[in-house]
Structure formats: C-alpha cells, structure tokens
Amino acid sequence: MSESPATRFGFVAVLGAPNAGKSTLMNKIVGAKVSIVSPKVQTTRARVLGIAIRGQTQIVFVDTPGIFEPKRRLDRAMVEAAWKGAADADIIALVVDSERGYDANTRRIVEAEALPAGGALLILNKIDRIARTRLLILADEINASGKIRDTFMISALDGDGVDDLAQYFADNVPEGPWMFPEDQISDMPMRMMAAEAVREQLFLQLHQELPYALTVETEAWETLKDGSHKVSAVIIIERDSQKGMVLGKGGSRIKAVGEAARFELEKMFGDRIHLFLHVKVRRDWKDRAEHYSVMGLDFPKG
Ligand code: GDP
Ligand code: MG
DSSP, X not given: OOOOOOOEEEEEEEEESTTSSHHHHHHHHHTSOOSOOOSSSOOOOSOEEEEEEETTXXXXXXXXXXXXXXXXXXXXXXXHHHHHHHHTOSEEEEEEETTTOSOHHHHXXXXXXXXXXXXXXXXXXXXXXXXXXXXXXXXXHHHTTSOEEEEEEOOTTTOTTXXXXXXXXXXXXXXXXXXXXXXXXXXXXXHHHHHHHHHHHHHHHSOTTHHHHOEEEEEEEEEOTTSOEEEEEEEEESOGGGHHHHHOGGGHHHHHXXXXXXXXXXXXXXXXXXXXXXXXXXXXXXXXXXXXXXXXOOOOOO
C-alpha cells in the first residue's frame, strides 16, 4: 500500500504599493473574487484572506491594504493591518506595478526593517504594460536591495505567469495539515462581503475623492424560506453635501450601485439576494472605533 503524499499548508502575505494589483492576483489564484478591485488606490481597507488549493497544498493568501505613507487615522490602521498580515506569513510576496517602477511606496516596504535579507518574493506585475528590457532593469534595481529571494514576472490581469507563481507558492510552504475546509475560499463573513461589494461599486461608479470619505456596513441579514437573502446595508458619508452624489438624479446612482452589487453577490453566494441600500451622514465616522472593527481593522489611538 502506498502512502498518500503529505499535505502542505501555509500563508502568503501579499504586500505592495496601492494599486500594484495585489487583490487582482489573489483573486486570480483563488479563482473567485474574494477581494474587491478598482482602478483607484486604497480600495482594499482590511486584511482579506483568500484560500486556494493546489494538489495537496492549501495556500492562504493574506491580501493587505497597500503600504504607503500614512497621514490620517484610517490610513494608519490600513498600513498597520498590512504589516500585521506579513508578520506570520510563510512567504512575503511583494507585488510591484512594473509600469510605475521602483516608487517611494515600494521602497518603503523593501527598506523596512521588518523585512529581513532575502525575505521577499518579488512579483513584477502588469508585464502586459511594459517592454521586456525595462522589466529586467527594474528587476535588477530592486534585487540590489538584498531583500529579494526570487523574482517572478506576471500579468495578474491576463494570467500570464500566474500558474508558475502559484506552483512556486505550493512548493514553498511547509508540510502540515490544512487549516480550512476544502470548499472555503475566504474568511470574510457574508455581511462583510456584502458591504465590500457595495463599496466596490461606489469606487467604480463615483468620481474623485468621495469613495474615500465613505464606508459601508451591513445592518441586517435575513435568509428567507426560499433560500434567498434579504440584506440591508448603509452607506455612511461624512457630509450632507455628499448625499446627492451618492443618490444621483432621482436616486439613479444608488439604484445602479445596488443592482451591480447584487449581481456580484449573487455570483459569489449562488443564491438570490435582495439588497436594500440607504445613506446616513456621520461626520466623524473615521474617528469612531466601531466603524473600524466591522472592517476588521484595529483602531489606532490619537
Ligand atoms: P491593489 O490595490 O494592489 O489591490 O490593486 P488592484 O488589484 O485593486 O488593481 C488595481 C488596478 O490595476 C485595477 O484596475 C486592476 O484591474 C489593474 N491591474 C491589476 N493587475 C494588472 C495587470 O497585470 N495588468 C494590467 N494592465 N492591469 C492590472
Ligand atoms: Mg487591493
């Protein structure tokens, strides 16, 4: 009788500047959208786990908010969550937007004391956007720091190189039992997924700074007899003047946001969703701890 091969299990922390493509990469490997993505920076606020299986290996990705120079309290909470995600990881994956190059935010991560020599796997992303020669120069430049263990070049968007990278993760996490059930793809509670789906649409559909000024929370979740879910979420804004922008003419914006978010959620859960959205003004939400804990963030003092 042959023994079945040993299982492997490990955590991969995905670090990088805002907009590098961290969430896109994690979703691609997990094979489902577990972390929201938008062309705007700092879309991901909290730490999100995405769980993938490859052969006998279960890989848990810790998608993090980008690392950048924090100015306000919410910024600090996000950057702290990112580093915390890295602390216990088996592999630290540093994702870089190769078109942007070795920018200040990426340097901040590479040069951080928390990152030991040879401590990170470098992932040059968005190779669909730049020439091969520039890519090699960029790889050399970042490798000169001594912090890089190996380098991969990928396009998280079209999947180029992602398969080899996933295999690398699988080969480089330790042997051990799986910590999550086989069919679980995230640790995010359904309530938070619903709020995140709405926030993603607000990022996609609203202009300029407004998405940064708001947060979304699920207030009620009821599963009906027919298996569908009735979900109420509140969009919390900072000023009365922002209300019109969220609602749109005759309520058209919030309706479009609700429809698109519902579509995404039905895809995620495979069940029918009835989504009810409303808007509330809470001037100081960014200074109140309860709005951080629902996002899975610690509340930085001061
Ligand atoms: P994050 O902030 O690091 O999580 O970045 P996101 O995953 O939210 O991606 C930021 C933007 O970059 C989105 O508009 C993505 O569609 C885009 N993006 C991600 N990966 C690639 C890639 O490989 N190529 C191109 N062209 N765009 C990408
Ligand atoms: Mg992200």
